[in-house]
Structures are given as C-alpha cells and as structure tokens.
Amino acid sequence: CLLPRVVRELLHDRLSPALWNLLMAIAKQAEVRGWQLYLVGGAVRDLLLSGTNNSKQAQSSLPDIDLVVDGFHQTADQAAGVELARSLQQTYPDARLQVHGRFQTAALTWHNHPEFDSLWVDIATARTEFYPYPAANPEVEASSIRQDLYRRDFTINALAIRLTPPRVGEMLDFFGGLLDLKAKQIRVLHANSFIEDPTRIFRAVRFAVRLGFAIDPQTEGYIHHAIASGVYHRIQLEMEKTPALQTRLKQELKYILEAPYWKSAVRLLSDLGAMCCIHSNLHLDDRLWWQLRLVDRWLRRFDTNHTLEQWLVLLEVLLAQLATPDRVKVAENLQLPADSIERLRSLDQIQANLMANLPACFRPSQIYQHLHPYNLPTLTLLAVLMPRHTRRQIWHYLTHLTTVKPPIDGNDLKAMGYKPGKQYKPMLEALLNATLDGEIHDRSQAEAFLQATFPSP
Ligand code: CTP
Structure with a gap:
C-alpha cells in the first residue's frame, strides 16, 4: 500500500510543518533546475518504522535528514547538492552551510532554531559520473539514484522517497528494503560489503540491537567471511594510513557503547566473533564481561551528573585487556583523547605501585593519600583490574573517604x-x-x- 500518495501523507503526517516546508522548498529548487531530489537513508527507514508502529513519534524521532539530488546539469565547478544548499541558504539565512568531501556534500545545520530546534540536512549529489545521459531519459535518472543507493550498507538503509514532481512520494526500493523492514532483518546489498567498509559490522550490530532486528543468515556468513579473510587484521596494521576509517570506527564504537543497549550489542559482537575487529587479541571472556558491567555500575553510581564520557571508559576497559603497547597503539589509532591514551599507557605502572602499597595500608588516611592522585575513570579501571581487597579499598575511598571534610578550613x-x-x-x-x-x-x-x-x- 506504499503508493506515492500514501507515502506523501505519511511524510506530511510525521514531519513537523516546518520540516515539511523545508523539504518542499529544497525540492522546488531541484525541480526548477530539472533535477530529482530524494530523501534517503535512516530518515526513510525510521519514517516507515514509525508508520508501522503507529507510534506518535514524529520529527523528534527522525535522525538527521539525508537528501540525494540527481543533478544531470550540474555546473562544472560545484556539485548539484552544493548548488541547492547555497540557493536554500538565501531563503533560510539562519542555516549554517558546510561543504565537505571529494564528492562535495553540502550540509545545512540549524541550532536552537525556534521551529527545527537542532537539525542537520545533508544534501549529496548522486554519482552520475559513471552514467552517460540525456537528462530526460528516466532510465538513466533511475540508474543514477540506484547506483547511489547500491553503495549503501543495508537494504533497510537503501530506500529512497522521491520529493520532486511528478511522482512526489514514490518509494524507490531496488534491493528489497521494504521486505526486510517487514521481516525485521539486516541484510547487506552485496557479498563484499563488509570487506569494502569494515565498520559496517558494528553498524549491523547496532541496527540489529537498536531496532530489534535479526542479522540475515547470509549477511552473517559475509561477516564471518570478512573476519576470516583477515581484513580487520590488515586494517589494524594499516590504521595510520586510513584516518577516515579510524574516525568511523571510533564513531561506531561510541554509538554502541553509549547506547542504552550496549550490553546486548557487545554480546552480539562477541557472538559474531567480531571483538577481534578492534584488536586480534581481544575476546569477550567471562572476566571482561564482568568488568564491563561493573564499570558501568560504578560510573552510574559515581558519575551521576554524566560529566564523564562513559562510553570511553567502557572502551578503555576493553583495551585494558591488551598488552600495554597494543592497547596504546589501538587508542592512538582511534585518536582517543590524550588523557585516555595516557591512562592506558600508565595503568600497569599505577597498578604495580598500588599493589605494592595498598595492602599494607590500614589507616584511612593512608588509603586516601595513595588514591587521591587519581581521577574517577582511572580508579574505576583500577578497581576492575585489581584484586577484591583493593577494589574494596577503592570503593571505600569513593563512597566515604572523599566525602570527609575536616571541621576547620x-x-x-x-x-x-x-x-x-x-x-x-x-x-x-x-x-x-x-x-x-x-x-x-x-x-x-x-x-x-x-x-x-x-x-x-
Ligand atoms: N551509510 C553506509 N555505510 C556506512 C555509513 C553510512 O552505507 N558505513 C549510509 C546508509 O545508507 C545510512 C546513511 O549512509 O543510512 C547515513 O548514515 P548514518 O547517519 O550513519 O546512519 P543512519 O542510517 O542515518 O542511522 P542513525 O539513525 O543511527 O543516524
């Protein structure tokens, strides 16, 4: 029943009037240039999911907006997406415009806007360069957006909704994304997907757990194949040469470890044999699983105002399983903050010092003096790495000793x-x-x- 009219109504229903007007304004700019504009990616997926759930979540539940423009007559010096964004900015002067990447993707952003609140709209240009055209030929037009969608990770993220006339609301589903949404499964578009973009294994897990979907068995086979092929091992060795990949991997780890569902995601990563994608020596054994949950509990207990990046501390627990040179290397490759890298570097040393001193400390003031130099992330990491007696001392320090104030200042x-x-x-x-x-x-x-x-x- 996904007729263009139905999809159009769904869009109209689910988007706030301001966002709908914005999309229509961008579509108008595309239309007058003879271009086609599509809503793609996560927004389409979540729109359809919110439609089927019959939930009342509207714009607030939608992710950032990804648009693709098929601009056959694009000017030589700027991609169609950039031209659209620039012309839009004249109507919306409060939007901030950024242009990035080899394919010149434009992003329009608003912060604290009275109608949009915070909104990020990416306008990419479909890659038409492999395709010869006369512009009027709908075959070529379709191939171009098809090619763009084919480069994407999963079928459920490779759906597009046409926003330009004459078929506003037409759903483009070249790869069975609608069926997969219905069947609740994560499926890649081709066998090499994980080899081409290794961060997709983390995305597969993230979407599976977040949406309550299963990873399709064949896709799971491709994951195993990618891991067995040693692609992740090679990537670890060549991390320095691939900064964009590191950034994406860090982003995916962050998304997973800061999500409320991080435990299921980590378990699934481990079941897929994918912990070794972070480092070949990393495995989720019972002890590491216990450590992760304990750190999570401690952080919730002691960092009630969420001043720490808790995902980062969880990542440090994972990395702390590795030998010091390896953990530091992975942390540097992922471009973790300097204090994280330093903590991972000095952890063994601090642990050795405390092991040499704390067991002989019986007076609270002695325990205080030994633990006082360290901040909460370091103490939390130490707590899970050290024996129970020391862990109790750290717990006592955090719960009692840090609250003690002399009666005179x-x-x-x-x-x-x-x-x-x-x-x-x-x-x-x-x-x-x-x-x-x-x-x-x-x-x-x-x-x-x-x-x-x-x-x-
Ligand atoms: N994409 C991809 N491969 C990646 C990252 C992204 O193919 N490694 C594509 C997908 O089509 C995705 C779109 O780019 O839908 C936008 O990426 P992103 O914003 O990371 O994901 P969303 O699907 O929007 O998910 P979220 O709701 O988590 O933002």
Whole structure:
C-alpha cells in the first residue's frame, strides 16, 4: 500500500510543518533546475518504522535528514547538492552551510532554531559520473539514484522517497528494503560489503540491537567471511594510513557503547566473533564481561551528573585487556583523547605501585593519600583490574573517604590567628588525615589538635 500518495501523507503526517516546508522548498529548487531530489537513508527507514508502529513519534524521532539530488546539469565547478544548499541558504539565512568531501556534500545545520530546534540536512549529489545521459531519459535518472543507493550498507538503509514532481512520494526500493523492514532483518546489498567498509559490522550490530532486528543468515556468513579473510587484521596494521576509517570506527564504537543497549550489542559482537575487529587479541571472556558491567555500575553510581564520557571508559576497559603497547597503539589509532591514551599507557605502572602499597595500608588516611592522585575513570579501571581487597579499598575511598571534610578550613585558621601562607597546606592536610582516621570529630577537637601539632600562631 506504499503508493506515492500514501507515502506523501505519511511524510506530511510525521514531519513537523516546518520540516515539511523545508523539504518542499529544497525540492522546488531541484525541480526548477530539472533535477530529482530524494530523501534517503535512516530518515526513510525510521519514517516507515514509525508508520508501522503507529507510534506518535514524529520529527523528534527522525535522525538527521539525508537528501540525494540527481543533478544531470550540474555546473562544472560545484556539485548539484552544493548548488541547492547555497540557493536554500538565501531563503533560510539562519542555516549554517558546510561543504565537505571529494564528492562535495553540502550540509545545512540549524541550532536552537525556534521551529527545527537542532537539525542537520545533508544534501549529496548522486554519482552520475559513471552514467552517460540525456537528462530526460528516466532510465538513466533511475540508474543514477540506484547506483547511489547500491553503495549503501543495508537494504533497510537503501530506500529512497522521491520529493520532486511528478511522482512526489514514490518509494524507490531496488534491493528489497521494504521486505526486510517487514521481516525485521539486516541484510547487506552485496557479498563484499563488509570487506569494502569494515565498520559496517558494528553498524549491523547496532541496527540489529537498536531496532530489534535479526542479522540475515547470509549477511552473517559475509561477516564471518570478512573476519576470516583477515581484513580487520590488515586494517589494524594499516590504521595510520586510513584516518577516515579510524574516525568511523571510533564513531561506531561510541554509538554502541553509549547506547542504552550496549550490553546486548557487545554480546552480539562477541557472538559474531567480531571483538577481534578492534584488536586480534581481544575476546569477550567471562572476566571482561564482568568488568564491563561493573564499570558501568560504578560510573552510574559515581558519575551521576554524566560529566564523564562513559562510553570511553567502557572502551578503555576493553583495551585494558591488551598488552600495554597494543592497547596504546589501538587508542592512538582511534585518536582517543590524550588523557585516555595516557591512562592506558600508565595503568600497569599505577597498578604495580598500588599493589605494592595498598595492602599494607590500614589507616584511612593512608588509603586516601595513595588514591587521591587519581581521577574517577582511572580508579574505576583500577578497581576492575585489581584484586577484591583493593577494589574494596577503592570503593571505600569513593563512597566515604572523599566525602570527609575536616571541621576547620582555611578561613577558620585565619580567624584563629594563623598567618595565611604556605604553612596552611600541611596544616589542612594534617587536619584532614586526623579527621579521616577518626581522631577529630568536631571543631574543639580540631582546635586542640592544631594547637598540639602546630604551636600557637
Ligand atoms: N551509510 C553506509 N555505510 C556506512 C555509513 C553510512 O552505507 N558505513 C549510509 C546508509 O545508507 C545510512 C546513511 O549512509 O543510512 C547515513 O548514515 P548514518 O547517519 O550513519 O546512519 P543512519 O542510517 O542515518 O542511522 P542513525 O539513525 O543511527 O543516524
């Protein structure tokens, strides 16, 4: 029942009026140039899914908007997508325009717009260069968008909706994406898909878990084949030469590890034998699985304001399984932040130091002094890597010792007549240690402690 009229109504229904008007304005610009404009990718997929679910999620549930323009008469100096975006910007001067890539994709973005809120619209140009044309020939027109769609990852992401007349709302489904949406399956368009773009294995897992779809058995076979072929191993060796691939791989890892469904996704990656795509020595054994869940619990407990990038700490747990040179190499290849790389580099050393010192620490102030130099991500990583006794000490440090405050602060010292200066630091430290060790509970005890330890001002 996906007649153009029905799809058009679905679009009209699901998109906010402002977004619908925007799409129609872009389509108009394409039409006057004799070009065809299509809505493609995730927006089409999610639109159809929201339609079948009968859910009321409208624009807010749609991902960024990906458009493809078939522009046969594009000017020599700029791709059709860029020309469309530039002309659009005159109607929407508050949009920010970016042009990127070899194929000149244009992106129009809005932030905090009264009608769109935040919106990202990509306008790519269908790659017509392999195709001879007279423009009026619909065969060629179709082949061009077909070629563009054929380059995509999964059938459910290779659907397009025509936005230009005369067949506005026409659904282009060259590869069976509609059937796969219905059958709830993730299927690639061709056997080499994962070899061509190795990040697609992570995407397959992400979409499968997020949408509750299954990976089609043949596609799963291609995943196994790609892994067995050693493609990921070769990529690891050549990571430095492929910065774009690293960026995409990092992005996919981020998407997976920050999603609420990260546990199912990691399990599925492991079941597919795909953990080795991150590094050939990486395997999800029981211990690593336990470590990941524990870190997740600790972060939820101690990073309640979400000030940390929790996905990054989970990734560090994965990488911490590897020998130090390997983990640092992978972290550098993925261009993780400098403090992450440094943590992964120094983890063994810190662990050795703490193992040498913490077991002999019985006074809370000693534990405090040893753990105080480290931040929450480091302590969380250490906690899962170290024996239970040390983990308990770290837990005690985070839950209790970090909350302890001496009953007297610097202002009080001043009021007591101590001259402000360098000597405040050891005084306050001594006060904190005595408080941690339970020798001081209140202000008068603190004053007595000060007078005994640091002679009168
Ligand atoms: N794509 C692809 N291969 C990739 C990445 C992207 O073929 N490795 C194509 C897919 O057609 C995808 C589109 O580019 O639909 C846009 O990519 P992206 O924004 O990453 O994915 P979405 O499908 O929009 O998914 P999401 O809802 O997660 O944004």
